[in-house]
Amino acid sequence: MAIVDVKTDITGNVWKIVAEVGAALSEDDPILILESMKMEIPVAAPEDGRLVEILVAEGDVATEGTVVARIEA
Structure with a gap:
């Protein structure tokens, strides 16, 4: 198993965390949502x-x- 860093693609405020530590994630499942310029942008599992x-x-x-x-992938 390898540890994979999840990085943001844009600058924004962390609006909401939608996943919990320990959760099993599939590729593209949202982890948190950033707010930037009144838009909500999900940050997903790579x-x-x-x-x-x-x-x-x-x-x-x-x-x-x-x-x-x-x-942990």
């Missing part, structure tokens, strides 16, 4: 795995390329 860590909290600002979560 591959199948188990969510092992969330590195941000709701209300945090994440810049492009920020590691927001880690999954």
Whole structure:
């Protein structure tokens, strides 16, 4: 098993965390939702795995390329 970093593609505010640590995720399952310029942009799992860590909290600002979560793939 490998640890995979989940990174943001854009800068935005962490609006809502929708997955819980320990959850089994499939590729493209949403982990959290960013709000940027009044748009909601999901940050999804890049591959199948188990969510092992969330590195941000709701209300945090994440810049492009920020590691927001880690999954065990």
